[in-house]
Amino acid sequence: MLPILFKIGPLTVHTYGLMMAIGVAAGLLFIYVQAKKAGLDAPRLLDAAFYTVIVSLIGAKLILFIGNMSYYVGNPKELFNLARSGGVFQGGLAFGVIFAFLYFWKKKIPTWPAADIVGAALALGHGFGRIGCFSAGCCYGSACSASLPWAVTFKSPYAHSLTGIPLNTPLYPVQLFEAALNFLNFAILFIILKKKKFDGQVFSFYIINYSIIRFITEYFR
Numbered sequence: 001m002l003p004i005l006f007k008i009g010p011l012t013v014h015t016y017g018l019m020m021a022i023g024v025a026a027g028l029l030f031i032y033v034q035a036k037k038a039g040l041d042a043p044r045l046l047d048a049a050f051y052t053v054i055v056s057l058i059g060a061k062l063i064l065f066i067g068n069m070s071y072y073v074g075n076p077k078e079l080f081n082l083a084r085s086g087g088v089f090q091g092g093l094a095f096g097v098i099f100a101f102l103y104f105w106k107k108k109i110p111t112w113p114a115a116d117i118v119g120a121a122l123a124l125g126h127g128f129g130r131i132g133c134f135s136a137g138c139c140y141g142s143a144c145s146a147s148l149p150w151a152v153t154f155k156s157p158y159a160h161s162l163t164g165i166p167l168n169t170p171l172y173p174v175q176l177f178e179a180a181l182n183f184l185n186f187a188i189l190f191i192i193l194k195k196k197k198f199d200g201q202v203f204s205f206y207i208i209n210y211s212i213i214r215f216i217t218e219y220f221r
Contacts, residue, residue, distance in 0.1 A: 003136050003159045019132025024053055027125035034117045034193070044107055045114055049121070052100045059095025063088040089126070112199035119206030120189040126210075127182035134175035137165040141172030141220045172220040181213045 005015045031049050035042035065072055067088065100118065104111045133139050137159030143166070144151050151170035154160075160167050188209065193202045 003156055003162070015135035016132035016138070019128050019135065023125035023128030023132075026128060027121035028053075030121045030124055031117055034120075035114070038113055038117065040110065040114060040117075045109060045117070048100060048103045048107065048109060048114070049118065051103065052096045052118075055099040056092035056096035060088050060092030062095075063091025093122075110199075112203070115200060116193055116196065116202035119203035120186055120193055123182050123186035123189055123206060123210070127179045127186060130175050130179035130182060134173060134179070136162065138163045139175055139221065140165045141174035141177075144170050144172045146170040174217050174220040177220065178213060178217045181217070182210075185209045185213065 002015050005013045005018060007013070028046060028049055032042050032046050035045045100115070101111060103109070104114055130139075137154055137156065140154070140163065141152075146153075148170070150173055152173045153170055154165050154167055157167070159165055165171075185206070189202050189206055192205055196202055
């Protein structure tokens, strides 16, 4: 685990932020390339994706704040950590989907063909994000036996101060489980995208597949 990747003078590069940026960049590149292949207005769809990312980040943090309002009200200094956190993914997804559909409608972007491309891009970007999540020690797994080959032990006091992750305790690397499953989900969705029978099929499978992924990984969190 490496919460801080490196420092250059006053500049601090956090691994979580960098991996999120890589995930967003990979997702946007995928959207642009696939939109052109599908005959969609790629620049306009890219704009929609960019604005949706911003709305999703705000939504994710807002849901995290609402879900832990009493804690943040009692510890106002922790709001700075809230600004640096990734937030609640389900909140970001809900806000992002609603905003994206409204944007598609306003800009006359074909909703379901575009949603199919975005669904696959979400799985790709989320995979990178979960690797960053692991590096920061957030969304950590429950305790497990040290004899398990995948057991991980965190030792960063900095990460503990940010997320409260138990130190020197074998834990399930649930973030890496979810990262691997998201990349697998992306591969499946990409295949479906190439052979889909109807518009909206890929996005529907994204919702179904991610729900299954989250249902499974929550048992280890």
